[in-house]
Amino acid sequence: MSKNLKIPATYMRGGTSKGVFFRLADLPVEAQSPGAVRDAILMRVIGSPDPYSKQIDGMGGATSSTSKTVIMSKSTRDDHDVDYLFGQVAIDKPFVDWSGNCGNLSAAVGPFAVHAGLIAKERMVDNGVISVRIWQSNIGKTLVVDVPMRDGEVEESGDFELDGVTFPAAEVPVEFLYPAGAPGSLFPTGNLIDTLEVPEIGSFRASFINAGIPTIFLDASELGYEGTELQDDINNDAEALERFEKIRAYGAIQMGLNQTVEDAQTRQHTPKIAFVSPPESYLSSSGKRVEESEIDVLVRALSMGKLHHAMMGTAAVAIAAAACVPGTIVNLAAGGGERENVVFGHPSGTLKVGAKAHLKPEGWWVEKAIMSRSARILMEGRVHVPSSVLEANEHGES
Structure with missing residues (x-):
């Protein structure tokens, strides 16, 4: 009987989405680089592919809003705090889509960066707001997430209400800088209609x-x-x-x-x-x-x-x-x-x-x-993944 991989992870809500957050350094070495091993582990964490479309044997919630993963690390760029990579896990098919960002979970990226110790000490504040500078690796864009702080910790409680989320929480403003890139790239065909x-x-x-x-x-x-x-x-x-x-x-x-x-x-x-x-x-x-x-x-x-x-x-x-x-x-x-x-x-x-x-x-x-948006930690600990997933992909199996 093979043992489980036990990977540190945090389950978070961001806006109207939920996802499993990882620090890059906490992933198995084989999954710290893009490829089949990383995808296989993330799919198994979420519970995909599932022909029943329920994701019962995983952390996913059987909707596009809850079949999500995030990988984060300290930024390799001097003018950013963290690098953020988003993986949208298909529910009934065997693939992870890395082609875009998740705007809802972007609101949780700032709080997670603080909670996970990814922000430089000189940038931290005990009370007030810290503007977390994020490099969105999927699309090569900059985000700025304003994280409220109280007594050295992320403030999650508040009276901000967001339709689609049951309970009020602290407001987390998110700025998407130059979201369309260079002038002229907003309309890929060059036409408004x-x-x-x-x-x-x-x-x-x-x-x-x-x-x-x-x-x-x-x-x-x-x-x-x-x-x-x-x-x-x-x-x-x-x-x-x-x-x-x-x-x-x-x-x-x-x-x-x-x-x-x-x-x-x-x-x-x-x-x-x-x-x-x-x-x-x-x-x-x-x-x-x-x-x-x-x-x-x-x-x-x-x-x-x-x-x-x-x-x-x-x-x-x-x-x-x-x-x-x-x-x-x-x-x-x-x-x-x-x-x-x-x-x-x-x-x-x-x-x-x-x-x-x-x-x-x-x-x-x-x-x-x-x-x-708003965001909060739902649970943290370790996700268990059968080691057979790693072994199968090391041998090129699907």
């Missing part, structure tokens, strides 16, 4: 955005939706999910992310697909009524093939950027014109996000996007 042709499905107006995470924005009415749909309205419709995935695959090709439709099957994390519509009153998933007057636009987004219960943090960055550029699908649904923030309605409630967008000779440029 494109025509997306999808064989056997139809033709759609689409805004392709590369900020936070590559995202395809569509008009809800062109898909036959109101924009007020909740999870069951979409996720219980197998034909709808299949249609969305096909639209996403062809959109990814048009964005230059994939060369073939088949490529999309191994890149489920990116791009995201979302549909928008003008404000309208609706009942959120908790039964709370969201009034038309409270919001600027309605947005529903899919993650890993299912409608998200709230909103992915990186997609919220894309929403902010798209809303603040006059003439995009999102901006037009929000009433058009120039703006620096937007309040959007999602299945669990509302969220306010902001962005500073500028038109330069090379094209549109986003200086930063801002949102507030």
Whole structure:
């Protein structure tokens, strides 16, 4: 009988997501570098691949929001505190998608960095706020997370309420600096609105955005939706999910992310697909009524093939950027014109996000996007992984 690997880990909530956090140095040596061994260990930690899609034999929660892993270390860059790598673990398929970031868990990265002793002593404060400078390794971008401190520890308690999270907590502001990269890279096709042709499905107006995470924005009415749909309205419709995935695959090709439709099957994390519509009153998933007057636009987004219960943090960055550029699908649904923030309605409630967008000779440029989340430690200790996982991959087995 083989022994278990016992790996130090912390289970954290960040925004409306949960994930298993590791310090790079705590992983087995064979998993401290990218590759099959690392992926196999993380999949086993989360409980994937699971043909039942329940992840009963792992830490995952059988949704895209809870099938996540984070690896962190002190930064190799002088102007950053930590390096942060995010792995989205597929639920029923054997792969880890490293192609993007998780905006929700980004809020937990700052607190974890403090808790795990990854911040230099001269940067620490006993009381107040420490701005943790983070290098997001997946996408090569800088994040700044403001972590509240009290008596030398991260302050998790507070009265900040986030729709999609049951209990109030301390507010954790997150800044995504230059989320679209250099001027002109915000729109990968160079257009505010494109025509997306999808064989056997139809033709759609689409805004392709590369900020936070590559995202395809569509008009809800062109898909036959109101924009007020909740999870069951979409996720219980197998034909709808299949249609969305096909639209996403062809959109990814048009964005230059994939060369073939088949490529999309191994890149489920990116791009995201979302549909928008003008404000309208609706009942959120908790039964709370969201009034038309409270919001600027309605947005529903899919993650890993299912409608998200709230909103992915990186997609919220894309929403902010798209809303603040006059003439995009999102901006037009929000009433058009120039703006620096937007309040959007999602299945669990509302969220306010902001962005500073500028038109330069090379094209549109986003200086930063801002949102507030919350985070806390749920549990810490050691995750147990059968050593047979390591042995199998050392011998090249799957």
